[in-house]
Amino acid sequence: MWEVASIASRESFNIVIAGVGGQGVLTLxxxxxxxxxxxxxxVLVAETHGLSQRGGSVVVHVRIGDVDSPLVPLGEADLMIGxxxxxxLRNVSYxxxxxxxxxxxxxxxxxxxGVTVPSVDSVIEALRGLDVELILTPASEVAEKLxxxxxxxxxxxGRALSKTRLGAIISFDSVARVLRGxxxxxxxxxxxxxxxxxxxxEG
Amino acid sequence: MGYPEVLAEPGSRVLMLGNxxxxxxxxxxxxxxxxxxxxxxxxxxxxxxxxxxxKLGYPYVEWSVNEKxxxxxxxxxxxxxxxxxxSMKHVGLNVAADPFFSxxxxxxxxxxxxxxxxxxxxxxxxxxxxxxxxxxxxxxxVVEPAGAQEAREATLEALRLSGVVKHPVLLRLVTRVSxxxxxxxxxxxxxxxxxxVFKSNPLRWNLIPAHARRLREELIERWRRIEDLVSRSELNxxxxxxxxxxxxxxxxxxxxxxxxxxxRLKVHVRLVKVTTPIPLPSKFILGEVEGRNAIIVVEEGDPxxxxxxxxxxxxxxxxxxxxxxxxxxxxxTGELRLEDVKRAIAQVLGxxxxxxxxxxxxxxxxxxxxxxxxxxxxxSVFYAVRRAVKKLGLDVVYSGDIGCYSLTVNKPFNAxxxxxxxxxxxxxxxxxSHVLGDKVVIATIGDSTFYHAxxxxxxxxxxxxxPMMVLVLDNGVTAMTGHQxxxxxxFNAVGGEARRIPVEDVARGVGVDSVYVAEAFNPRDVEAxxxxxxxxxxxxxxxVVVARGPCILVAVGRARAESIPRPSYAVDPSRCKGCMVCYxxxxxxxxxxxGDGKVTINGALCTGCGVCERVCPFNAIKPASYVDKRWxxxxxxxxxxxxxx
Ligand code: SF4
Ligand code: SF4
Numbered sequence: 001m002w003e004v005a006s007i008a009s010r011e012s013f014n015i016v017i018a019g020v021g022g023q024g025v026l027t028l029x030x031x032x033x034x035x036x037x038x039x040x041x042x043v044l045v046a047e048t049h050g051l052s053q054r055g056g057s058v059v060v061h062v063r064i065g066d067v068d069s070p071l072v073p074l075g076e077a078d079l080m081i082g083x084x085x086x087x088x089l090r091n092v093s094y095x096x097x098x099x100x101x102x103x104x105x106x107x108x109x110x111x112x113x114g115v116t117v118p119s120v121d122s123v124i125e126a127l128r129g130l131d132v133e134l135i136l137t138p139a140s141e142v143a144e145k146l147x148x149x150x151x152x153x154x155x156x157x158g159r160a161l162s163k164t165r166l167g168a169i170i171s172f173d174s175v176a177r178v179l180r181g182x183x184x185x186x187x188x189x190x191x192x193x194x195x196x197x198x199x200x201x202e203g
Numbered sequence: 204m205g206y207p208e209v210l211a212e213p214g215s216r217v218l219m220l221g222n223x224x225x226x227x228x229x230x231x232x233x234x235x236x237x238x239x240x241x242x243x244x245x246x247x248x249x250x251x252x253x254x255x256x257x258k259l260g261y262p263y264v265e266w267s268v269n270e271k272x273x274x275x276x277x278x279x280x281x282x283x284x285x286x287x288x289x290s291m292k293h294v295g296l297n298v299a300a301d302p303f304f305s306x307x308x309x310x311x312x313x314x315x316x317x318x319x320x321x322x323x324x325x326x327x328x329x330x331x332x333x334x335x336x337x338x339x340x341x342x343x344x345v346v347e348p349a350g351a352q353e354a355r356e357a358t359l360e361a362l363r364l365s366g367v368v369k370h371p372v373l374l375r376l377v378t379r380v381s382x383x384x385x386x387x388x389x390x391x392x393x394x395x396x397x398x399x400v401f402k403s404n405p406l407r408w409n410l411i412p413a414h415a416r417r418l419r420e421e422l423i424e425r426w427r428r429i430e431d432l433v434s435r436s437e438l439n440x441x442x443x444x445x446x447x448x449x450x451x452x453x454x455x456x457x458x459x460x461x462x463x464x465x466x467r468l469k470v471h472v473r474l475v476k477v478t479t480p481i482p483l484p485s486k487f488i489l490g491e492v493e494g495r496n497a498i499i500v501v502e503e504g505d506p507x508x509x510x511x512x513x514x515x516x517x518x519x520x521x522x523x524x525x526x527x528x529x530x531x532x533x534x535x536t537g538e539l540r541l542e543d544v545k546r547a548i549a550q551v552l553g554x555x556x557x558x559x560x561x562x563x564x565x566x567x568x569x570x571x572x573x574x575x576x577x578x579x580x581x582x583s584v585f586y587a588v589r590r591a592v593k594k595l596g597l598d599v600v601y602s603g604d605i606g607c608y609s610l611t612v613n614k615p616f617n618a619x620x621x622x623x624x625x626x627x628x629x630x631x632x633x634x635x636s637h638v639l640g641d642k643v644v645i646a647t648i649g650d651s652t653f654y655h656a657x658x659x660x661x662x663x664x665x666x667x668x669x670p671m672m673v674l675v676l677d678n679g680v681t682a683m684t685g686h687q688x689x690x691x692x693x694f695n696a697v698g699g700e701a702r703r704i705p706v707e708d709v710a711r712g713v714g715v716d717s718v719y720v721a722e723a724f725n726p727r728d729v730e731a732x733x734x735x736x737x738x739x740x741x742x743x744x745x746x747v748v749v750a751r752g753p754c755i756l757v758a759v760g761r762a763r764a765e766s767i768p769r770p771s772y773a774v775d776p777s778r779c780k781g782c783m784v785c786y787x788x789x790x791x792x793x794x795x796x797x798g799d800g801k802v803t804i805n806g807a808l809c810t811g812c813g814v815c816e817r818v819c820p821f822n823a824i825k826p827a828s829y830v831d832k833r834w835x836x837x838x839x840x841x842x843x844x845x846x847x848x
Contacts, residue, residue, distance in 0.1 A: 144807075
């Protein structure tokens with residue numbers, strides 16, 4: 001486990017977090033923000049509020065390191081954390097070639113009567129066709145087994161920490177410290193750890 | 204909601220929204236009064252101050268009935284010697300414009316800070332107006348921070364400036380300042396000034412024409428002095444090579460984009476950060492312009508600074524080229540984007556710039572517009588009202604308004620034919636009613652919006668005889684912006700008790716004879732009352748239907764707090780006929796087709812409102828768990844109405 005946050009002085013790390021209103025996108029972005037600040041890093045978390053939160057698409061940009069402006073430029077995201085696959089699809093233009101997408105294997109159909117929704121498999125196939133590292137994980141399934149589907153977000157964060165450069169930027173411990181300050185810390189920590197080790201979905 | 208960060212230890216560095224940094228600075232300055240009307244992206248300024256007030260016992264904080272009143276509340280306190288702030292979203296300043304203009308004539312005794320949060324990109328607004336024009340128009344200086352830390356500093360500076368010149372100051376925020384969380388180092392809390400004195404002086408405070416003419420002369424004088432002061436402000440700074448041919452001016456958050464763009468392009472030119480765009484800090488700018496060949500202006504919103512700068516250059520007989528939005532180098536619509544700023548600078552400098560080739564997936568995602576929450580009382584209400592309209596075979600126009608119910612513009616409700624501005628539903632319905640002949644006009648308006656600007660339109664309809672049905676969607680709070688209280692809520696900004704002023708009392712008080720109050724979670728009740736109301740309209744009356752039931756998010760929270768169990772609902776597949784009424788016409792997001800032509804309920808989304816049980820014509824939907832009577836009470840349902848289901 002990495003103890004000390006490290007990012008070269010002229011470096012930056014761009015994260016896009018995508019999901020559906022109510023899935024905990026904002027909470028996840030705040031956790032990453034707090035953990036970055038605790039590691040002495042500059043961080044900007046550009047949130048979505050108001051009308052756009054009501055069960056619609058939600059996307060939050062998190063920029064860490066040597067950055068001034070709050071929005072991730074198109075084509076420059078190093079990492080996307082996707083809580084839902086249609087939202088991942090919607091935001092792929094933010095991805096840098098060779099960047100990482102860590103996402104839940106989940107499609108939530110939009111609540112429009114009669115809408116045609118692509119299947120999970122066809123979405124995954126489309127994503128596999130892109131020049132990115134795709135890491136899919138049944139986060140919400142594990143979270144549900146743990147007793148609260150809402151901790152899928154920190155499960156994905158654990159996954160992202162262990163599988164991408166994010167783990168070299170914010171430490172496991174600094175995230176754990178932030179989680180201890182949340183309501184229901186045990187459950188959040190448990191989900192985060194399971195995500196980190198990749199456990200919880202073999203059975 | 205809690206904002207503990209607004210009370211962070213002096214000297215500490217904490218993550219906070221730009222809006223919360225503004226609130227913190229108000230506390231550091233010692234502001235004695237804060238008012239506002241909620242609106243994205245401004246709401247957290249007053250919310251954080253209310254949180255602080257609930258802990259500290261000061262300052263005085265209120266959610267006012269609308270922006271005009273909020274402005275007057277702060278204005279009245281400031282002319283009585285108490286440092287005050289008023290906060291609103293950009294379009295709110297339109298509502299407050301009347302006293303705003305006058306405040307420049309009278310000036311103030313103690314600082315008056317007017318906070319306007321603009322929404323370029325229209326994430327949660329009906330327009331993209333740039334409120335710096337208001338500063339130009341009204342002779343009120345504008346301070347515009349680049350980020351969260353700067354928002355703290357700019358707020359303090361704006362309050363000081365207002366105190367020195369005894370003149371209101373406008374703090375212009377934008378979405379990406381207001382709603383970006385960033386590290387902020389905070390200072391010590393100041394001693395608030397909570398009590399004032401009013402010094403009678405009609406020559407100054409009474410704007411009869413004779414006084415106003417003299418005050419106008421004084422205003423122009425004061426404006427020159429302000430121009431001189433902002434020219435010397437330490438918040439306007441320059442960096443980079445002095446002998447640069449090119450000058451880049453970043454205004455407000457434009458500075459952040461410009462700075463990063465230059466760094467990424469590895470271009471070393473002179474960069475100026477402007478925090479006080481209005482009035483133009485002329486001396487400072489002219490000092491920086493001298494000897495340059497070209498100026499690039501990066502600003503969020505309209506080319507306000509760019510336009511003023513061109514006038515300044517003309518006055519100084521300089522013909523330096525200015526690039527920005529007027530020249531077409533930056534987009535005149537939407538938010539700034541780093542990639543656009545990079546491209547614009549590269550273009551002016553004649554550098555080759557190619558952005559990355561963007562990834563594109565072969566499968567396109569379907570749109571996902573925001574929708575009414577599962578269990579939202581408005582779904583039940585619109586479902587029922589549409590049934591009533593159909594039963595009577597009426598041809599109707601839905602004059603819509605601003606709130607969560609705006610979302611019924613979409614299928615299957617299609618119940619917002621217009622949406623113009625706060626309170627516009629009732630106002631527009633007046634005109635429509637006079638000219639549309641046989642069409643029946645239904646104005647739909649939320650409770651908060653009704654108090655805000657719906658009441659004058661209703662009085663007008665009664666007095667000038669404009670038959671219409673006004674459907675007031677009363678969920679007890681200002682829901683869309685985060686559940687702030689309004690005069691129908693019964694509690695105030697800091698959580699204290701307040702006297703409720705029910706919508707139906709207001710309606711009766713202004714002469715509406717046909718007033719109905721319906722249980723929002725009971726579609727049958729809403730339908731019956733809408734039928735009566737629509738018949739009254741047919742007889743030439745103005746009719747008001749108040750559909751009452753709490754915002755489901757509030758109800759769920761209260762149930763949790765009071766340990767009241769919520770039922771879950773399930774579809775009995777043996778009874779479900781697959782008529783799709785619950786999915787297509789009622790459209791609760793928790794109900795989805797199950798693949799076999801029937802439907803199923805997603806337990807994770809279902810809030811247990813129980814309306815689908817009353818909607819299903821085949822009794823196929825039933826509670827799957829014990830239903831606690833207190834839950835029905837929480838939803839505003841009486842036993843008889845539940846029993847009837
Ligand atoms: S309304 Fe009733 S019968 Fe019709 S689809 Fe829904 S559950 Fe089935
Ligand atoms: S009870 Fe029925 S209408 Fe209410 S949230 Fe659950 S599924 Fe939707």
